[in-house]
Amino acid sequence: DSVHHRRPPPVCFVPSRDHIQRVVGFLIWRVPSSVCTKIRLNTFKETDKMSELTLQFESSDDELPEEVAFDASKSVALKSVKDALDAAKREKNLLKEKRRKKQQLFQEQKKRKLLPQELLEEFDTKPQNVHMENMSDFSLPVSYRVMRIKDESAAKTLQQRATDFVQSRLYGPGTKRTTNAELLSLKKKRGASQGAAVEFANKKLGACKKARIKRSNKRFIRQQKLIPF
Amino acid sequence: MMSTDLRSAMGEFKVHRVRFFDYMPSGIRALAFNQDTERMAVARMDGSVEVFHCSDRFFQEKIIPGREQCGIEGLSWVGERLFSAGLNGGITEYDLTNQKVKYTIDAYGGPIWTITGNQQGTHLAVGCEDGTVKLFEVNEDQIQFERNLDRQKSRIISLSWHPSGSKIAAGMMDMIQVFNVETGHSIHRMLADRGAGTSRSKECVVWSVVYLSDGTIITGDSVGMVKLWDDQTGTLIKSHNVTKCDVLALSVSQNEDSLVAGTSEGIVVQFQFVSMVLEKDDKEWVRTRTFRNHTHDIRAVAEITTAVVSGGMDAQLVVRPLLDKIEVRSAASALRKIHFPHRRLVSCARKSGLMLFQYPGHLELWRLGESEGKGTPGSSLFVKRNPEKLLQLKVKGEDHIRCSAVSPCGGWIVYSTASTLRLYRLHCDNNNISITKISKLPKVLSSANQLCFSSDSSHLFSASAQSSVHIASLSQSGCKFVGTLKPKSGSHQAIHLLAASEDGKWLASANSDHEVHIYNLQTQKAHCTVPVYSSAVTAMGIHPATNCLFMMHADQQMFEYSIEQKQYTDWSRTVQRKGLHRFWVERDTPCLNVMFNPQNPSHVILHDMYMLCIIDQSLPLPDDKTQFYNQLTLKSLTEEQRKSQSHAFKVCKTFKDILCVELMPDQSLVVVERPLEDIATQLPAPIKQKKFAT
Numbered sequence: 022d023s024v025h026h027r028r029p030p031p032v033c034f035v036p037s038r039d040h041i042q043r044v045v046g047f048l049i050w051r052v053p054s055s056v057c058t059k060i061r062l063n064t065f066k067e068t069d070k071m072s073e074l075t076l077q078f079e080s081s082d083d084e085l086p087e088e089v090a091f092d093a094s095k096s097v098a099l100k101s102v103k104d105a106l107d108a109a110k111r112e113k114n115l116l117k118e119k120r121r122k123k124q125q126l127f128q129e130q131k132k133r134k135l136l137p138q139e140l141l142e143e144f145d146t147k148p149q150n151v152h153m154e155n156m157s158d159f160s161l162p163v164s165y166r167v168m169r170i171k172d173e174s175a176a177k178t179l180q181q182r183a184t185d186f187v188q189s190r191l192y193g194p195g196t197k198r199t200t201n202a203e204l205l206s207l208k209k210k211r212g213a214s215q216g217a218a219v220e221f222a223n224k225k226l227g228a229c230k231k232a233r234i235k236r237s238n239k240r241f242i243r244q245q246k247l248i249p250f
Numbered sequence: 251m252m253s254t255d256l257r258s259a260m261g262e263f264k265v266h267r268v269r270f271f272d273y274m275p276s277g278i279r280a281l282a283f284n285q286d287t288e289r290m291a292v293a294r295m296d297g298s299v300e301v302f303h304c305s306d307r308f309f310q311e312k313i314i315p316g317r318e319q320c321g322i323e324g325l326s327w328v329g330e331r332l333f334s335a336g337l338n339g340g341i342t343e344y345d346l347t348n349q350k351v352k353y354t355i356d357a358y359g360g361p362i363w364t365i366t367g368n369q370q371g372t373h374l375a376v377g378c379e380d381g382t383v384k385l386f387e388v389n390e391d392q393i394q395f396e397r398n399l400d401r402q403k404s405r406i407i408s409l410s411w412h413p414s415g416s417k418i419a420a421g422m423m424d425m426i427q428v429f430n431v432e433t434g435h436s437i438h439r440m441l442a443d444r445g446a447g448t449s450r451s452k453e454c455v456v457w458s459v460v461y462l463s464d465g466t467i468i469t470g471d472s473v474g475m476v477k478l479w480d481d482q483t484g485t486l487i488k489s490h491n492v493t494k495c496d497v498l499a500l501s502v503s504q505n506e507d508s509l510v511a512g513t514s515e516g517i518v519v520q521f522q523f524v525s526m527v528l529e530k531d532d533k534e535w536v537r538t539r540t541f542r543n544h545t546h547d548i549r550a551v552a553e554i555t556t557a558v559v560s561g562g563m564d565a566q567l568v569v570r571p572l573l574d575k576i577e578v579r580s581a582a583s584a585l586r587k588i589h590f591p592h593r594r595l596v597s598c599a600r601k602s603g604l605m606l607f608q609y610p611g612h613l614e615l616w617r618l619g620e621s622e623g624k625g626t627p628g629s630s631l632f633v634k635r636n637p638e639k640l641l642q643l644k645v646k647g648e649d650h651i652r653c654s655a656v657s658p659c660g661g662w663i664v665y666s667t668a669s670t671l672r673l674y675r676l677h678c679d680n681n682n683i684s685i686t687k688i689s690k691l692p693k694v695l696s697s698a699n700q701l702c703f704s705s706d707s708s709h710l711f712s713a714s715a716q717s718s719v720h721i722a723s724l725s726q727s728g729c730k731f732v733g734t735l736k737p738k739s740g741s742h743q744a745i746h747l748l749a750a751s752e753d754g755k756w757l758a759s760a761n762s763d764h765e766v767h768i769y770n771l772q773t774q775k776a777h778c779t780v781p782v783y784s785s786a787v788t789a790m791g792i793h794p795a796t797n798c799l800f801m802m803h804a805d806q807q808m809f810e811y812s813i814e815q816k817q818y819t820d821w822s823r824t825v826q827r828k829g830l831h832r833f834w835v836e837r838d839t840p841c842l843n844v845m846f847n848p849q850n851p852s853h854v855i856l857h858d859m860y861m862l863c864i865i866d867q868s869l870p871l872p873d874d875k876t877q878f879y880n881q882l883t884l885k886s887l888t889e890e891q892r893k894s895q896s897h898a899f900k901v902c903k904t905f906k907d908i909l910c911v912e913l914m915p916d917q918s919l920v921v922v923e924r925p926l927e928d929i930a931t932q933l934p935a936p937i938k939q940k941k942f943a944t
Contacts (some may be wrong), residue, residue, distance in 0.1 A: 066857055079332060096871060179339070179360050179379065180319070180321055180337045180338055180339070180361055183321070183337045183360075183361035183363075183379055184321060184337060190452075190455060190472065190496075191496070191547065192513065192934070192935060195448055195449070196495070196937070197494075197495070197937060197938045198935040198936065198937060198938060199935065199936060199937070199938035201930055201931050201935070201936065202931060203938075204545060204930075204936050205927065205930060205931065206944055207941060209944060211941065211943075211944065218539070218929070219927075223927070223928075224930055228802055248370070
């Protein structure tokens with residue numbers, strides 16, 4: 022008889038028998054249509070997420086599975102999907118409204134920032150008083166070039182920006198870098214003749230830093246009058 | 251500075267160990283291999299470009315100095331011409347004969363990230379910051395802008411031509427695009443995955459791309475993946491996770507069966523196109539070897555016929571031979587690391603105890619210290635007066651110094667950049683230093699490839715274009731042009747070595763075409779030419795008493811040529827007939843200086859990066875069975891036994907990382923060392939690597 026077929030094994034973890042309404046995730050069951058199973062659909066009422074559908078499967082080996090009409094469950098499923106779609110549409114419209122309002126606000130701010138229209142018109146009509154000298158009269162010494170200040174600084178910034186990009190990708194945040202002193206000290210530690218870390222063995226390393234620390238220590242001792250004199 | 255007493259069978263020497271030359275090499279940014287001429291071009295972070303001869307023991311044949319704010323990013327050979335491009339937005343062609351920049355043209359695309367030439371040698375493609383791939387046609391004397399390919403929204407970081415020249419693959423931010431060169435349109439757009447974790451928020455930079463002839467595109471990106479793409483379908487075939495940090499460089503071999511990838515951690519990974527099952531034809535790219543020869547980021551790799559060459563921020567050029575491609579075990583099959591340049595950066599004013607150090611942007615003049623007392627061999631002597639820095643001379647302008655020299659008397663300093671030459675008069679009495687620039691220089695002295703003073707400091711020799719040497723006389727009234735020495739025939743290659751004789755009669759010059767010309771200074775005419783040898787000259791000197799020219803070559807061979815008799819000396823012929831000892835020939839760093847000892851005419855003093863050697867021409871030559879490094883053994887023998895056991899080559903290995911050795915008139919040696927550890931402490935930050943048990 023088709024009703025008492027063995028249930029196919031689940032693809033993922035079966036929830037506990039406690040009837041806790043939880044998000045279980047999507048259980049994929051290959052259930053032949055002849056086997057009737059009790060499936061309850063719970064859509065979230067708090068959030069409007071359309072993709073999360075919870076399935077909770079109650080199974081029991083003892084009792085006969087309840088019969089649920091296919092049509093009823095189908096209409097319930099369709100309705101929940103339609104609800105989710107509607108909710109998504111509503112949200113989209115809301116965001117659209119917000120964006121339109123923001124755009125309007127920016128336009129107004131821009132209008133306020135610009136000079137009043139009259140002033141701009143005045144500049145347009147004012148005649149150009151500057152006379153350009155006849156270019157042929159003007160000659161530069163052979164080794165000189167003419168360059169606009171704008172162009173010069175723009176070009177340099179581009180190169181500087183490119184260098185900064187490479188620097189930040191290789192040495193910037195997110196990269197795991199260490200110091201050369203640590204690299205050398207590690208080599209010494211695992212090397213044939215094991216010795217102290219490079220900062221201690223090599224007096225020249227960080228000499229200025231050590232000198233600065235020494236000076237500040239001296240100052241501290243003097244200030245705190247730690248050594249009676 | 252330390253003073254050591256070095257006494258052995260070599261003779262007694264007081265040694266000044268100088269460690270105050272803070273030489274810092276510049277990191278390697280790009281490599282380009284020329285298959286036909288077997289030359290490797292290397293671009294450094296400071297903008298200098300060097301050309302190494304791969305089959306002549308990787309001798310550094312040519313050096314083109316850099317300049318400030320250069321930002322070089324890529325190199326490309328087109329035939330025998332060399333081009334570079336950088337963040338300053340320009341494409342530069344180099345004049346390799348005269349070792350300088352030929353011209354620079356602006357690409358008008360903003361900073362340029364990559365430059366590559368097609369296999370046909372007709373076009374150059376550059377990838378720009380503004381998202382365009384620009385094509386330039388390579389004409390006979392210049393390059394000319396042809397057109398842009400379709401402009402993209404993000405910057406073009408890397409480019410690779412398909413061997414047919416019809417398609418070009420571009421690595422950009424978060425994606426790879428394949429362009430049809432003829433139409434300029436993008437055929438495929440492949441998205442690079444940003445990876446998991448923290449790297450999701452940053453764009454994935456496709457640092458390097460390689461286009462194979464079968465349509466496979468291989469990319470290395472900032473997530474640490476080497477990915478293989480198919481250009482027919484525009485999809486990912488396979489991806490290999492090579493490292494946690496960035497894969498910065500890729501290079502494929504000539505016959506497309508091997509690929510090497512360089513990473514930020516300093517490892518080089520090799521992939522080979524092999525079939526997983528023996529005798530089956532289905533091949534795939536399989537990761538094979540890992541090379542750990544670097545400590546810092548590897549910015550460039552190149553696979554040459556028999557080796558993998560890599561270079562990066564630790565400033566050393568590493569040549570790792572692929573042992574499956576080498577048949578005979580020889581000096582060529584050993585791992586080679588090139589740390590120091592193959593040019594002298596230190597010159598010495600012997601008569602006044604002054605040393606001139608050449609930095610890229612300035613010169614430093616130091617006076618040596620004094621010690622007192624005698625000590626036992628190998629001990630440190632008490633330093634009576636410390637060495638002091640007398641002068642720091644900064645270069646005006648953005649060009650870096652190409653060569654410099656101080657006169658033997660210590661009264662003149664000269665240096666040259668690519669565009670200028672400056673001469674200074676130096677007055678030094680005990681505590682007062684004064685320096686005056688000689689403003690009126692002869693017009694021909696505009697730029698020099700090499701500079702040298704005569705032994706009496708009366709003349710300046712300046713090697714310039716067309717393998718010629720200009721002579722200028724120096725006196726209280728200034729500098730006057732005297733004449734030009736031109737070779738009778740031969741090449742126009744730039745001169746990289748000059749040697750003047752002690753008596754002021756002869757001058758020898760060596761150029762990059764292995765030609766050594768000897769000139770008679772009294773008649774200002776060419777005297778003779780030494781027969782051309784297959785290996786480049788790395789050091790030469792003229793013996794003060796016999797006027798014999800002693801030459802050391804890159805393959806460690808030595809020749810002695812008598813100038814007056816115009817032929818090789820008997821000793822030199824004996825050396826060639828007998829052959830040099832295996833240990834001598836297998837040394838992997840070149841000798842950079844040849845000196846003579848006036849008190850002992852049969853001695854020739856040489857040094858390379860790891861040893862100091864005195865060749866005693868009066869002693870017998872060692873053969874292969876003799877113990878080569880026998881100084882310690884000789885010490886333990888009696889006087890009689892020593893006489894029978896010693897041979898001509900007395901090698902001292904006490905000093906390491908030697909930049910220069912000089913012999914002072916008071917029989918003291920000056921050894922300028924630059925410990926590699928000191929350089930390592932000032933390099934950029936390395937990647938943190940987790941090592942077991944630390």
